Amino acid sequence: MTRYIGGRLLQALMVLWGAYTTAYLILYLLPGDPLSIMLNASGVDVDSLSPADLARARSFYGLDRGMLAQYFTRLWAALHGDFGNSLNANVSVWSLISARLPQTLALGGLAIAFSLIFGIGFAWVASYVTWLPLKSVLNRLPSLGFSIPIFWLGLVLIEIFAFRLGWFPSTGNDGFASLVLPAATLSVPSMAVYAQVLIRGLNETWREPFIATAWAKGLTRAEIQRRHVFRNxxxxxxxxxxxxxxxxxxxxxIIETLFARAGVGRLVQESVLRQDIPVVLAVVVLSATVFVVINLSIDLLYSLLDPRVARAPRVT
Structure with missing residues (x-):
């Protein structure tokens, strides 16, 4: 078990390093001069500056060094939690992110809750139904969920529930009501995946031999599904x-841009357009860390629920 945990931690560190390096290389290879973009975004006419002024500004922001020198300098600082200042706003990167992070956490948290509740609930109903025509329709419906582009789905929901019915606001960050439409839009692909995988698992479990034993004990269909089928x-x-x-x-x-929400997602979009490298790198590392920590926790939980995972031999 200790070896398994150590291997997973090493993989997590490699993923974080790979995410940081890939993001850095992509941003560095983007066309355009980050200093010129930053100055133009700040309302400064680059053509009016002398070469000496440009050289001083480039040196101040650390843009006068080579790609590798900047990479290792930024990587070493990032290991200490320092991503520097935004090239565009000239304030701490973490202050920008912390100001917008609560909105994104609320959106992501509600979307995950929607996807789990409705995805698992839909799979439960689809597996429990015995009328074959309805069961067939329900089993095929999730494939539609992750084939619909979320930006198109978001526009449809805005048209119906915001413009026509007026139940929810179409844009903004004004309270819980403004979260419903973007969270629902964001949750649909995950909801469809959960439902499809769980429906397949439930249907296969219903065909297992131990289900006949459960019927023989006099359990109802609902009790069998709750006690035996769903758990497996x-x-x-x-x-x-x-x-x-x-x-x-x-x-x-995509969702924060579509619904004009001031969150981290929209901050990334704005920073990429302005080639604000420190902000994008910080968000990439933050997102990768969340992704890695959650997946690592799930892997460890999975090994506890099924000890065969930790004991399984590695394929070399």
């Missing part, structure tokens, strides 16, 4: 939760 089919969903949280984090960029 839920384990694969635990692994999916960690994976889908990563999709939720990445989907927040």
């Amino acid at each position: 089919a839920i384990l694969p969903v635990l692994t999916l939760v960690g994976m889908q949280i990563g999709h939720t984090v990445s989907g927040a960029v």
Whole structure:
């Protein structure tokens, strides 16, 4: 077990390093000069500055050194939790992120809750139904959920529930009501994945030999599903939760832009357009850390629920 945990921790560190390095290389290779973009965004006319002024500004922001020198300097600082200042806002990167993080956490948390509650609930109903035509429709419906583009789904929900019915606001960060539509939009792909995997697991478990024993004991269909079928089919969903949280984090960029929410996702979009490298790197590391920690926790929980996972030999 100790070896298993150590291996998973090493993999987690490698994932974090890989995420940071990949993001840095992509940002460094983007066309354009970060200093010019930053100055133009701040209302400074770059053409009016002398070469000496530009050189001093480039030196001040550490942009006068080579790619590798900047990489190792930023990586060493990042290991100490220091991502520097935003090139555009000229304030601490963490102050920008901390100001917007609560909105993104609220959105992501509600989306995850929606996806688990409705995804598992839908799978429960689809497995419990015995009328074959309805059962067939319910079993195929989740595939529609993750094939719909979330930006299109968001526009449809805004049109119906905001513009036509007026039940929820279409944009903004004004209270819980403004969270419902973006969270519902963000939850649909994960909800569909949970439902599809769990439906398959429930249907397969219903065909196991021990179910006949449960019937022989006089248990009702609801009792069998609750006591035996659901417990055996839920384990694969635990692994999916960690994976889908990563999709939720990445989907927040689209959803917060679509619903004009001032969260971390929208901050990433703005920072990429302005080539604000420190902000993007910090958000990438933060997102990767959340993703890695949650997946690591789920892996460890899975090994406790099924000890064969920790004892399984590694394939070399």
